[in-house]
Amino acid sequence: MTVATSEHASFDSGSVFLTGLRKFFGIFGMINRRLLFSGCMLVLVVGFGVLGPIILGRDNPMKTVGGLYDPPSATLWLGSDNFGRDVFTQLMHGTRTSLIIGVIAGLEAILIGLLIGTMAGYLGGIVEEVLMAFTNVVITIPSIVILILLSIAISTRSIFAMGLIIGLTSWPWTARAVRAQTSSLRTREHVDIARLSGAGTLSLIIWEILPYMLSYVVMAFVLQLNTGILQEAALSMLGLGPSNTISLGQMLHWALLWESVRTGAWWGFVPPALFLTLIAFSLLLLQASVDEILNPRLRKR
Amino acid sequence: MIIKNVRAYYAAGSGPEVKAVDGVSLAIREGDVLGIAGESGCGKSTLAAVMSLTARPPLNVKGGEMSLNGKTFSLVEQAKFPRDWHGKMVALLPQRAMNSLNPTARVRDFVVDVVRAHDSTVRPRAAIEQARERLEQLSLPARVLESYPHQLSGGMRQRVVAVISTLLNPQVLIADEPTSALDVSSQKQLVLLLKLLLECRFITRIVYITHDLPMLSNIANFIIVMYAGKVAEIGTTQQIVNEPRHPYTHALITSTLDPDLRVREHQLEGIRGAPPDLRYPPTGCRFHPRCPRVMEICSREEPPIVGEEERYAACWWVFEQSKTAGGKEAQS
């Protein structure tokens, strides 16, 4: 009898191990074509913007190297823009600027959202009321209005300032979601235990609540990154883009202003438009496929 | 009603299917309440879906047939059942009444849709009148017809759903853990309502599915104990509760006598581990990895059925016991 039991114990742990293995490879099985595609695209785009200028040694996108809308050639791979600047170099630097602005805006939005959301959700009571009232007011005022007003109020807009301005308008949705999750996490057993063992509010939030929101935070960041990049492009096309530098939105702005579309100089607007579309599509696809892996309910279909 | 050899598997992506119900047969006579008991994950809710003809992908019925009132149909193609079987022959009393009613429709609108689905000549007003009468017969307030689902308390909502399910006087009511989300007094009221429905002969058979054995002993006269998609033991309520044969039934009964609810729902006394992964069911007897009475043969061969049609257990240990007992009898 004893022998039999120990045999079964080993069978049991064996099956646990096997199930674990299957689950592990199951996740890889779920890394479907869509995730692979979006991941590869993003790596390529980031590599292009960050490493491209270094590898090719093209560090000044503002240098005039040709005439007005010179067509693509052996030296100017994507032709020149309205000021005779190399479009290919601009594309690399523009991608980098757009990404940097998106990352700054995304990080800022996530940080503010986390701060306000966890404080409201964890502390509750009057703090929650006030913070959520503030959040709701910011949600109601259209972000494009705040963006336009802030952008014209700052006469010289650095890349960093652009990122900050954009992040300042996009945090409320994150704050709302974080608050909802925090209030439900607050009543969980492990939080109670930590509280009873004398942990402070801050360490409770950091160690007992934030880890459980990690997957949400990553997904929210991906979306905020996308919003940030698109907002920058929209502002630039309105003529409120970053000063003295190039971004994907700025490239489109100049292309429209100097009629590259109507004169048929496709190399002026196709590259930035294509890159914006590619980045937006890849980020959304990435978000959707990661969401699918984390939420099995969607997987059924 | 007779159900034979039901096999229902869940398709699970590219992996092997989950064999949630694997060769279950049962019979229920007029006037009977048949209880189906087992831990969560043993296949009882899947069986409920198959019997109530609501199996939808990813749940696929691979085999089995159902006979009722002299007619026999294959359960495999649930869509091919005549429309009037849904609700008129077999009706479902679902698990979560909370979400079982369309949140944006009044109860009476749903009643109209249910009645007219089976006889489109009935006027809406007549359908509502029919429901009103039924509610009054069961001493429930008729004003619930005017309410939206969220305006009713949880217990009332479940009772209203029970009334709607039985409005067309179905031959069999499949009650799938109808009390799992209710407080104790609402549970009692629902059981009383079901008994009343039987007494008034609005329904004639109930299949009552639950993990709550004490509840079952209160309403059922036959009980089937399921484990990992198969029938472990069958018998009258008295037999199952007082003289369980299968080691699993034994464990189930001992644990449900535990006053601590948490233990009652989540743990079986003296049995470690959880029900098996039904994509890879254990060989032989599916209970053998957790069984305190396990023998060498259990992991190799399917257990034999020991007993007769209405009182049996599928177990090697019971088989051995009966052999020894039989041997002793022969000797003496």
Added chain:
Amino acid sequence: MTRFHSYLMNKILWFALAFCIALTLNFLLPRLIPGNPVDVIVSEMTTGGALSSEAAKGVYTAYIAEFGLDKPMHEQFLRYMGNLARGDLGISFARSPARVQTLIAQALPWTIALQLPAILTGWTLGNLLGVLTAYRKGVLDRGVFPIFMFISSMPYYCLAIILLYLFAVHFTIFPVAGGYSFAMTPAPTWEFFRSAAEHYVLPFSSLVLIFIGGQSVGMRAMSIYELDADYVRYSRSLGVADNRIIAYIFRNAMLPQITGLALAIGSMVSGALITEIVFSYPGIGSLLFGSIRQNDYPVIQGITLLIMIGVLIANFLVDIAYGFIDPRIRARTIGER
């Protein structure tokens, strides 16, 4: 009913607060420009050589007086609010005698004529496509839907640029710019309407395609969610007819979409700003673009105010209407039991 009244009052107070904050921002932010807006515009006029320094000084003092920029901030604010109350948004910097409200009134009809039909069409077609792809897998779900999913993830102005290049520049099917032929002045004649219609096709299509994409993605997800709901399974188990069940699902999935429609209409002024710039369409977007280039702060402020009012009103109406439409929400908000 008193509960509903207090809910209503609560909402009104709420939006009044948001509106005040928005107004203050609208007033304050352009005044935070280092120096003041008049400095910027006058210095630009002088460097452009359009004005002698003598004349510049005159313009400067005239502008300062006109906008009251020499007065203390609180006085400026009162004046601003007073003018607003009378519907006066002030004088444009760049097109000097013209009043801001006149410029906006000229541009706004073009924007509405472009956006409103595009939103309504896109919303209707998008909902249909979304429901259909949720019910019927197959060609629609695998073939048509991904295309619209791709389009909806595309920045709307990129689609506009591509359509403009393809159908107006590469294939010269449609005109390249404007809301009507440059040779005409708006008049109620057939030629004018024909010209306006020709200029309308591309900007309209670029907006409609994006709306269909976004709407169908949302509606599909919502329908799938509802299809999985317990009440669908229960209704089926009782033999309720498919078309009745579809009616339940449609109603429940539509409720959030109606909100979306109202909000889209409320934010239509800002919804197509860049489309108008791409097509040089004579609406609010082009006006804003020109005003930003010319540092025409009064016009910019007027437009941001307009955008804000539209969005706030739409949000307010949605909140109130939702209280009526959905019994679940109604129960929560006014405590009906």
